[in-house]
Amino acid sequence: MFELMFCSLLTILPDYLFRRYVQGKRFGKEITFFSIWYELRWGITGCLMLTVSLITMIFYFHPSTTSAALYFRTVPILPEGSGRVAEVNVGFSEPVKKGEVLFRLDSSKQEAALETAKRKVAEVDASFTTAQADVTKSEAQIQEARAAHQQAKDELDVKSDLQRRNPGIVPQRDIEKLQVLVDQRQAGIDAATAAKQSSVLRVSTLLPAEKASAEAALAQAQVDLDKTFIRAGVDGRVEQFLVRVGDVVNQLMRPAGVLIPEGAGQQSLQAGFGQIEAQVMKEGMVAEATCISKPWVIIPMVVTTVQDYIAAGQFRTGEQLIDPQNIARPGTILVFLEPLYKGGLEGVTAGSSCIVNAYTGNHEEIVAKETSTGRKIVLLVIDGVGLVHALLLRIQALLLPIKTLVLSGH
Structure with missing residues (x-):
């Protein structure tokens, strides 16, 4: 309507004023409905064409959309496993801090596994003490074997020396027995040494590996126990938290609720503009928005x-070929907008629906020296008609509560 009235000032009104005051024609006499159309047909046609052109230019270079909202991310409250709820620490709706326990699952199985792992670590520690004693025992056995070997060797050397000096004084059979005894005592030394090496290896290699495995199992058991405590991953607020003691929750079928991060839906607004405006929408464009949850307010x-x-x-890979005609409706260009001033979205409820106008700005090109005069005039007209769209947005903001509360029938 505004565009039609504006265009009529440039076409129909001058024509009418000329015929009324210059030619002296009057309503009901020379000026009738037929004569108005016949005499003003060029003005009426020009008015309609100019109106259509003006509306097209306004909505193309200064796009508008009602498909805008303050979308926000929710974090599902899910355990890493499944189990029965044993304790609930928050209510239906409540602010929470990061790391705060929301609820706890039954942990009897995890506690038993943790206690078993602790006992295994204690068992390995006891084995360390026993192994150290075995090393000491092996050292003593080596000393004992060496002493016995030295004694047998000394006796063999004495009798061998006597036999060499006085052949026949010592029976050959006795010397052979002593030689066998010396070899036997040497084997005892080797056996004791091998036993010591085995004990040392058990202390230095086997038992540390067993303890590391036991400690890893203990850590795993502690992690499994910690998983029964479901904590808040971020600062935020739980909403519609209906889980109660005795409920069974799991990752696939029974989530416990949702956690809304702090500040969600307060940083940016998402709007979908028509595909025809893809060449117009640019980063850095100035825009305005009005939201249902905060009426009569224009947000830069x-x-x-x-x-x-x-x-x-x-699309995703599947067993069927893609047919473009199956697209139900054309999609939109998703645009992210942020408040021009700090705190611009304060008071706007997250998830609220909004109306958004974006305005094309050509100031840099207009003030550029290389821009021709004709193009400057065209760009000034394009920027100037944005005022019409800004006025329309304010009219929409003014009528929005009336439309929502009265005309919608609620």
């Missing part, structure tokens, strides 16, 4: 990100 925004992909065109 700035475009921070323009997504290069349209969600309607995505």
Whole structure:
């Protein structure tokens, strides 16, 4: 309507004023409905064409959308395993801090496994003490074997010396027995040495490995026990937390609830603009928004990100070929906007639906020296008609509560 009235000032009104005050024609006499159309047909046609052109230019260079919302991420509250709830520490809706225990699962099995792992570590520590004693015992046995070997060797040397000096004084059979005894005592030394090496290896290698395995099993048991305590991963707020003692929860079928991170839905606004505006939407564009949860307020925004992909065109590998005509409706260009001023989204409820206008700005090109005069005029007109869209947004913001509360029938 505003565009039609504006265009009529440039076409129909001058024509009418000329015929009324210059030619002296009057309503009901020379000016009738037929004569208005016949005499003003060029003005009416020009008015309609100019109106369509103006509306097209406004909505193309200054796009608008009602598909905008403060989307926010939720974190599902899920245990890493499954189990029965044994204790609940938060209510239906409550703020929580990172690391705070939300609820606890039954942990009798994990506690038993942890106690078994502790006993295994204690058993390995006891084996260390026994192995140290075995090393000491092996050293004593080596000393004993060496003493016995030395004694047998000395006796063999004495009798061998006597036999050499006075042949026949010592029976040959006795010398042979002593030689066998010396070899036997040497074997005893070797056996004691091998036993010591085995004990030393057990202390230095085997038992440390067993203790490391036992400690790893203990750590695993402690981790499994800790997993029964479900904690908040971030600062935020739990909402609609209905899990109670005795409920069974698991990752696939029975999540416990959702955690909304602190500040979720307060940093940026996401809006979907038509695909025809893909060449117009740029990062850094100034925009304005009005939201249902905060009526009669215009929030200055700035475009921070323009997504290069349209969600309607995505697909996953499957057994069927893709047919483009199966796309139910064309997708939109996803745009992220942030408040131009700090605290701009304060008071706007996360998830609220909004209306967004974006405005094309050509100031840098207009002030550039190499820009021609004709192009400067065109760019000034494009930037100037953004005022019409800004006015329309304010009218929408003014009528939004009335439309929502009265005209919607609620």
